[in-house]
Amino acid sequence: MAKNIYIEDIANWEGQEVTIKGWLYNKTDKGRLQFLLVRDGTGLVQGVVFQKEVPPEVFEAAQGVTQESSLIVTGTVRADERAPGTPGGYELSIRDIEIVQLAEEYPIAPKEHGVEFLMDRRHLWLRSSRQWAILRVRAEVIRAIRDWLDGNGFLNVDTPILTPSACEDTTTLFATDYFGEPAYLTQSGQLYNEADIMSFGRVYCFGPTFRAEKSKTRRHMMEFWMVEPEMAYADLDECMRVEEEFVSYIVQTTLKNRANELKVLERDTTLLEKVVPPFPRISYDEAVEILNKEGVPIEWGDDFGAPHEVAVGDRFEKPVFVHHYPTQCKAFYMEEEPGRPEVSKSVDLLAAEGYGEIIGGGQRTASYELLERRIEEHNLPRAAYEWYLDLRKYGSVPHSGFGLGVERTIMWICGIHHIRETIPFPRLLGRMYP
């Protein structure tokens, strides 16, 4: 009996008879020759059915099979450099076909469709080569993130999704009723991570985060995944050192393990190959000077918008650290720079090629008094932060951390324009189906 194999392993089976279970991706009818492009989830391979070499019912099955029908094909693996499909270089001389289900007329033809048409059929659109490639890159990015953190002494902790209080402005929160109390969907696990590091030293949380922002840009989703490492006994310098090692590992691992998918996406990886430590570091002060010289004006004290991030990021081949943002631009928990309280020990990492910010982070304040004052200044409900203040009472330490947006990292690595393609079922303004 022929061995069941996956297409990604086909190179190991040259000259042997194998069975592949999958779906028909495309078909070319050349009379006595039928070319069936078959996909099985791990790749694409061309199957050749030659009328002279198969029983009539097999040839008829090949003639009649429709796009996206499920089918099981058996045949001999042949090396052929011209063969289309991924991984290329092999085709299947088909001896037998079993049609599992003959598909009705498939709504997504190999022609251009509008975005709304495709988004309404996201459950089917996922089957296209391009979406397949992007989401295979996504899985690799996630695996690289976890591998690096697990291998470098960070403990995976899961911070809660349902939270009683807000890290930021409540107008961008999704609310729910928690048995009579209001609860909000988390925007960050960082505050909880700060409790976790006091037990575990170095930790990361990695889960969905939510922002109910009425934004319809190519960089916004309502539900997105974020990984947030946090480290006890680490200052701003150590934070940047960890970030550059981490990001370089993610990029290089993905380039290595997903070369085929990046080829499908026609991604020019020249700049990505250069993403290795160290990354350039400039201060916010220097960045402001650069921006004003380059005609993207900004006043000292203002936060960067997307145009500023892109202008600064694009001046460098590698991702660039911008550190020491004005205190007023950043969250209440940021550590002040000693002797210069108007700037904070914060750092953002900006990617090149127009992708802008992919990481935000920095050193958190270790001081009870400063944190208490900040909670007051920001009009935060003190009672909700009592536990967070406790962390500065019992063995406070210098500590730092950061958050990396998974979907923005995938956009950058894949070189794609819109964030909606980086997750199987995106949640956008006006879009929750399917």
Next chain:
Amino acid sequence: MAKNIYIEDIANWEGQEVTIKGWLYNKTDKGRLQFLLVRDGTGLVQGVVFQKEVPPEVFEAAQGVTQESSLIVTGTVRADERAPGTPGGYELSIRDIEIVQLAEEYPIAPKEHGVEFLMDRRHLWLRSSRQWAILRVRAEVIRAIRDWLDGNGFLNVDTPILTPSACEDTTTLFATDYFGEPAYLTQSGQLYNEADIMSFGRVYCFGPTFRAEKSKTRRHMMEFWMVEPEMAYADLDECMRVEEEFVSYIVQTTLKNRANELKVLERDTTLLEKVVPPFPRISYDEAVEILNKEGVPIEWGDDFGAPHEVAVGDRFEKPVFVHHYPTQCKAFYMEEEPGRPEVSKSVDLLAAEGYGEIIGGGQRTASYELLERRIEEHNLPRAAYEWYLDLRKYGSVPHSGFGLGVERTIMWICGIHHIRETIPFPRLLGRMYP
């Protein structure tokens, strides 16, 4: 300068001078000798301060340091079999102490506290050895889950948390307002996984799931993590085969890599060591017979409650599969057994030692007609399931999958009584702080 090290690596540094950054876990005052039990997130080590061998200010620091103060100690690593701490067998002859922050009186003394007292201080309770050990096991269980799936051809996909429609009864759903539309927090990613397998073959989602149940049992949380693998071209038998390999890998990997933590928890691992394939398999029919014989009565057709799960699970040393539950007990998407429509191709995995169900799963229906009929019979809103029906129109295949509850698995492996200790910040009935 002494090298900064983590306690988990201490065995590599015998006879050398090292620096450890951590917190004071406990202290014993023996006059001229001070024993400081120091933790750094990776383990515990005993530091010895001998008055004769250190400057007076170092000895005074040792005398004055309070529980949970943050401190940096430098000294020489000595082998000593009697030394407490983890990993045992080493202690530190302290030469220097830097107190980073002298802690105020720590509220959790090494005595018994009530559960509510500890839960109110969960952000501090996490620092106790027992909680540290459980959550280090948690991280290992999660890593083992991902390693096995990534290594066995399953692609990580992230299914949405915000969903427009319910898989089950809406009374157990958390609702939110999605820009004017109602949205619900997911209870399972399975339906989306079924779309994903048609593109990727084998997939898994792994994220938080939610159940707004007014249950206050030792096995329920409102927010819990679930991993859900799903496979195209897989029947019920294949599903069970994958489950037993998967669960065995998780258990054996955790026993190997977290032996020290399981010792802290005083877990008797005798039965866990036996968790290797194959697992026993019995039908629901057989299980009902056993239950009625053993005095845990049940009528054919009724679903198992916790007492039934425990009674069946405890009859076997290994986890046991119970397959072919009555169709009426299981979800609408379950495949029927041909020729016996009153039972479904469903399977639960029940653990021994009183832990009951840890996996639920089975084969999903591949038939458009059956699925359509079931949606009607269950009074589900047809429009919300159009995309799900589509999966049976375009290349439907036999497919199976299952969901493993992460926290219940951790309870079982750790041998602990209550689920609230298996996650850093549990969400329980009446409990959302901290």
